Amino acid sequence: MQKENLVLIGNGMAGVRTLEELLKLAPDHYHITVFGEEPYGNYNRIMLSPVLASEKTIEQIMLNGEQWYIDNGITLHKGKKVEQINRARREVIATDGTVAHYDRLIIATGSVPFMLPLPGADKQGVIGFRDIKDVDTMLATASQYTNAVVIGGGLLGLEAANGLMKQGMNVTVVHLLDTLMERQLDKPAAAMLQKSLAERGMNFLMEHSTAEILGQERVTAVRFKNGTEIPADLVVMAVGIKPNTELGKSAGLYCERGIVVSDTMQTITDPKIYAIGECVQHRGIAYGLVAPLFEQAKVAANHLAKHGIARYVGTVTSTKLKVTGIELFSAGDFTGNDQTEDIVFKDAASGTYKKIVLQDNQVKGAVLYGDTVDGSWYFQLMKDGTDVSAFRDTLLFGQHHLGDSGHNPDTRVASLPDNAEICGCNGVCKGDIVKAITEKKLFTLDEVRAHTKASASCGSCTGLVESLLAHTVGGDYSATPKTKPLCKCTDYTHDDIRHGIIQHSLKTMPAVREHFEWKTPDGCPSCRNALNYYLLCAYPTEYVDDAQSRYINERAHGNIQKDGSYSVVPRMFGGMCTSDQLRAIADVADKYEVPTMKVTGGQRIDMFGIKKEQLPAMWKDLSAAGFVSGHAYGKAMRTVKTCVGSEWCRFGTQDSTGLGVKLEELTWGSWMPHKFKLAVSGCPRNCAEATIKDIGVVCVDSGYELHIGGNGGIKVRVTDLLCKVATEEEVLEYTGAFCQFYREDAHYLERTAPWIERVGLEKVKTAILSDAANRKALYERFLISQQPAQIDPWKARADGAEAAEFTPIMIEA
Amino acid sequence: MSKWIEVVELNNIPVLGSRLIKTRDTDIAVFRGSDDQVYAIRDTCPHKGGPLSQGIMHGSTVTCPLHNWKIDLASGNALAPDHGCSNVFAVKVEGGKVFLQLP
Numbered sequence: 001m002q003k004e005n006l007v008l009i010g011n012g013m014a015g016v017r018t019l020e021e022l023l024k025l026a027p028d029h030y031h032i033t034v035f036g037e038e039p040y041g042n043y044n045r046i047m048l049s050p051v052l053a054s055e056k057t058i059e060q061i062m063l064n065g066e067q068w069y070i071d072n073g074i075t076l077h078k079g080k081k082v083e084q085i086n087r088a089r090r091e092v093i094a095t096d097g098t099v100a101h102y103d104r105l106i107i108a109t110g111s112v113p114f115m116l117p118l119p120g121a122d123k124q125g126v127i128g129f130r131d132i133k134d135v136d137t138m139l140a141t142a143s144q145y146t147n148a149v150v151i152g153g154g155l156l157g158l159e160a161a162n163g164l165m166k167q168g169m170n171v172t173v174v175h176l177l178d179t180l181m182e183r184q185l186d187k188p189a190a191a192m193l194q195k196s197l198a199e200r201g202m203n204f205l206m207e208h209s210t211a212e213i214l215g216q217e218r219v220t221a222v223r224f225k226n227g228t229e230i231p232a233d234l235v236v237m238a239v240g241i242k243p244n245t246e247l248g249k250s251a252g253l254y255c256e257r258g259i260v261v262s263d264t265m266q267t268i269t270d271p272k273i274y275a276i277g278e279c280v281q282h283r284g285i286a287y288g289l290v291a292p293l294f295e296q297a298k299v300a301a302n303h304l305a306k307h308g309i310a311r312y313v314g315t316v317t318s319t320k321l322k323v324t325g326i327e328l329f330s331a332g333d334f335t336g337n338d339q340t341e342d343i344v345f346k347d348a349a350s351g352t353y354k355k356i357v358l359q360d361n362q363v364k365g366a367v368l369y370g371d372t373v374d375g376s377w378y379f380q381l382m383k384d385g386t387d388v389s390a391f392r393d394t395l396l397f398g399q400h401h402l403g404d405s406g407h408n409p410d411t412r413v414a415s416l417p418d419n420a421e422i423c424g425c426n427g428v429c430k431g432d433i434v435k436a437i438t439e440k441k442l443f444t445l446d447e448v449r450a451h452t453k454a455s456a457s458c459g460s461c462t463g464l465v466e467s468l469l470a471h472t473v474g475g476d477y478s479a480t481p482k483t484k485p486l487c488k489c490t491d492y493t494h495d496d497i498r499h500g501i502i503q504h505s506l507k508t509m510p511a512v513r514e515h516f517e518w519k520t521p522d523g524c525p526s527c528r529n530a531l532n533y534y535l536l537c538a539y540p541t542e543y544v545d546d547a548q549s550r551y552i553n554e555r556a557h558g559n560i561q562k563d564g565s566y567s568v569v570p571r572m573f574g575g576m577c578t579s580d581q582l583r584a585i586a587d588v589a590d591k592y593e594v595p596t597m598k599v600t601g602g603q604r605i606d607m608f609g610i611k612k613e614q615l616p617a618m619w620k621d622l623s624a625a626g627f628v629s630g631h632a633y634g635k636a637m638r639t640v641k642t643c644v645g646s647e648w649c650r651f652g653t654q655d656s657t658g659l660g661v662k663l664e665e666l667t668w669g670s671w672m673p674h675k676f677k678l679a680v681s682g683c684p685r686n687c688a689e690a691t692i693k694d695i696g697v698v699c700v701d702s703g704y705e706l707h708i709g710g711n712g713g714i715k716v717r718v719t720d721l722l723c724k725v726a727t728e729e730e731v732l733e734y735t736g737a738f739c740q741f742y743r744e745d746a747h748y749l750e751r752t753a754p755w756i757e758r759v760g761l762e763k764v765k766t767a768i769l770s771d772a773a774n775r776k777a778l779y780e781r782f783l784i785s786q787q788p789a790q791i792d793p794w795k796a797r798a799d800g801a802e803a804a805e806f807t808p809i810m811i812e813a
Numbered sequence: 814m815s816k817w818i819e820v821v822e823l824n825n826i827p828v829l830g831s832r833l834i835k836t837r838d839t840d841i842a843v844f845r846g847s848d849d850q851v852y853a854i855r856d857t858c859p860h861k862g863g864p865l866s867q868g869i870m871h872g873s874t875v876t877c878p879l880h881n882w883k884i885d886l887a888s889g890n891a892l893a894p895d896h897g898c899s900n901v902f903a904v905k906v907e908g909g910k911v912f913l914q915l916p
Contacts, residue, residue, distance in 0.1 A: 520871065520872060522829055522847050522870075522871045523871060524871045525868075525869040525871060525876045525881070529869075547827065547830070548827055548828065548830040548869070548870070549829075549869070550869075551869065551878065552867040555867075560864075560867060560878055560879070562861070562879065564864040564867070804825055804827070804832065808832075808833040808835045809821055809832055809834045810835050811834060811836055812836075
């Protein structure tokens with residue numbers, strides 16, 4: 001097929017994105033020629049603010065370097081301005097005389113800053129904020145001069161002012177109205193923004209109208225209509241942009257505010273000519289944000305590739321301010337009217353403001369200041385027209401509403417649905433990103449940007465993308481558990497399988513594997529352990545444990561150490577012991593020549609360096625002295641750590657050691673999704689460190705505080721308070737119920753801390769606190785499961801169970 | 814050619830499990846798959862010497878209990894991305910008994 005000629009006028013974000021989309025669809029359709037007025041490749045214009053603030057360099061904001069044009073066979077005329085389009089001859093002619101013939105033409109000339117026609121506006125030092133040249137001018141001025149005046153307190157003006165301030169200039173923002181960013185913010189949010197910018201040193205002259213720019217050749221001062229003057233070495237006009245229609249008009253294309261285009265991005269005058277980006281007017285709207293431009297680019301590319309099925313129908317836009325340290329989000333109709341209702345949260349002290357505008361229980365607009373994590377969620381609700389009546393009372397608190405633990409972006413991003421939009425600029429949703437990370441094995445933010453475009457434009461979603469990356473690559477509990485299969489052997493999730501085991505009465509591992517279409521005959525070390533646990537939890541009195549599906553520690557009831565020897569930890573209930581018990585342990589240590597003994601963090605004694613074949617004999621001696629296994633090796637309840645309590649301590653309010661012993665007697669031997677620890681502190685001094693345990697009890701004068709979901713491991717997490725109870729009996733019942741709920745709900749190898757962050761504290765509270773009958777049923781099931789569990793595995797093996805496991809075969813050879 | 818030595822009855826090896834055979838020179842892990850296929854491998858992971866006999870078997874692979882290296886029992890080779898190899902020994906089952914051929 002004969003290639004056609006495609007010419008693009010404008011080497012900016014909209015035009016080049018159209019080419020990128022087109023090359024994906026039809027790489028060989030066209031000879032492509034690009035004219036760019038600026039002497040650069042294609043760069044990310046919306047990142048000019050961070051360049052001005054010295055947070056990025058020009059190199060860092062280049063999207064496509066010159067090599068990209070070469071690689072794709074594109075002829076780039078940079079630094080050449082097109083001055084004429086000859087539609088009759090289908091040619092474009094640049095100022096230097098370069099002529100290019102086109103079969104199809106794209107006009108993407110963008111916009112120009114609106115310059116106020118003030119007296120003196122032509123003086124040196126008066127500029128707009130639009131391109132690299134403007135940024136260079138501002139940087140050069142900042143190194144020589146002191147005073148900058150920014151006219152316009154909108155998005156662009158504030159970003160410019162912030163950058164100039166970062167360059168050390170004394171900056172005053174002049175604004176016609178009494179509110180900043182009035183097109184994006186309501187008054188309270190704008191006031192908070194102004195306050196925090198003022199705290200950073202930005203000056204404001206609100207409700208000031210500029211009359212004249214003073215100076216000889218160079219600006220020296222600005223005079224206002226009220227007669228006052230302020231000194232100025234640099235004036236940046238940031239009062240708006242207007243579509244750059246000059247070339248379109250001269251070519252005879254119909255223009256109003258911008259070049260008027262149809263839903264296919266073709267100019268209504270000449271279908272061979274497409275127009276795209278800020279120079280365009282579509283259905284009466286000229287957009288000045290990046291998200292619509294990219295949607296337009298997709299549509300235009302689809303048509304240029306002759307697929308002809310895409311239509312552009314307009315974009316709902318949202319805004320974020322690119323000033324580091326200021327979180328601001330707005331979208332839709334945030335002012336409202338008589339038909340709408342507002343939900344507002346304002347905490348001036350913490351600098352947080354949230355306003356959601358609702359109409360007929362649908363989100364119509366939102367303004368967020370200080371905490372914008374849920375911005376994308378509200379935006380999604382707004383675009384989807386979701387009926388929010390079911391969660392209207394917690395809507396303001398975000399997707400993870402208040403009362404939920406883990407109030408941080410990491411856990412929130414994990415809980416977002418796959419269709420939640422993460423990158424508004426490029427329209428990339430969570431599912432796309434997670435899929436790219438897993439399928440293409442991406443590890444860095446740059447790779448994610450390269451493959452998905454997420455966070456590649458304005459960058460305000462970078463934090464979210466990083467969280468997603470951390471979660472997905474981390475591959476642990478938080479990696480979108482709803483869609484992640486249990487392991488590579490199956491497509492089903494932990495939850496699917498747990499429910500299926502109960503629902504279909506699957507009682508053996510082969511039955512589970514068959515039902516859920518396992519791809520491997522035996523499973524793998526991940527799923528074998530998990531299934532063994534799930535079946536044991538579901539059918540505690542029926543299921544026959546499969547030793548070969550247990551990790552060696554649980555199979556040998558000791559901890560394997562680096563040299564292949566084992567360590568042995570006898571259980572000491574509540575950490576209590578007698579001199580006789582210590583003597584017995586010392587005797588055993590002597591008899592088996594234990595090389596190392598240590599007191600563990602959980603107040604038990606650990607004996608290291610035991611050969612596997614010695615274990616049964618050693619256990620026999622320990623059980624003769626009254627000890628049972630400490631389960632220090634298992635995904636099981638391990639220890640209950642205690643402090644001294646009221647028996648001896650001056651401060652102890654209750655008998656914490658006694659309660660610890662009772663709790664350990666209740667829970668010892670129980671298999672759990674992961675290791676599980678308890679602690680009881682006798683007073684709020686919390687000497688047993690109960691607030692970093694899976695269950696912590698803190699005794700107080702009036703009773704017992706129950707804390708859950710703590711972790712002292714790699715990622716320290718302080719417990720959430722579950723409730724307060726008055727009696728020891730209640731402590732035992734609530735503890736048993738919580739244990740059972742965790743056993744039945746969590747994924748295998750998911751500790752309580754990430755589990756609670758995943759399912760939410762509310763769910764746990766509902767199961768145990770709000771529903772007393774359910775709590776009692778959970779407790780009852782826990783007690784039933786404990787009957788077969790509380791058999792000392794050491795004694796059984798000392799008496800000969802699974803002897804072959806511990807007996808090597810000696811041969812002469 | 815060295816001779817075959819009877820070491821254990823097949824039924825004394827747990828399915829998807831192993832028995833540890835100690836000779837004067839070396840420790841050998843003998844595994845039994847779910848299809849009763851038997852494998853014999855030196856009981857030392859090529860990584861840090863972990864006892865392979867204590868690992869979890871799946872298919873014809875064992876996962877070392879120390880650092881989760883996966884070793885192919887037929888060839889003794891570590892599976893990608895890891896590299897390394899542990900000796901394997903000739904092994905056969907006759908009349909319900911497992912025989913090893915030692916070098």
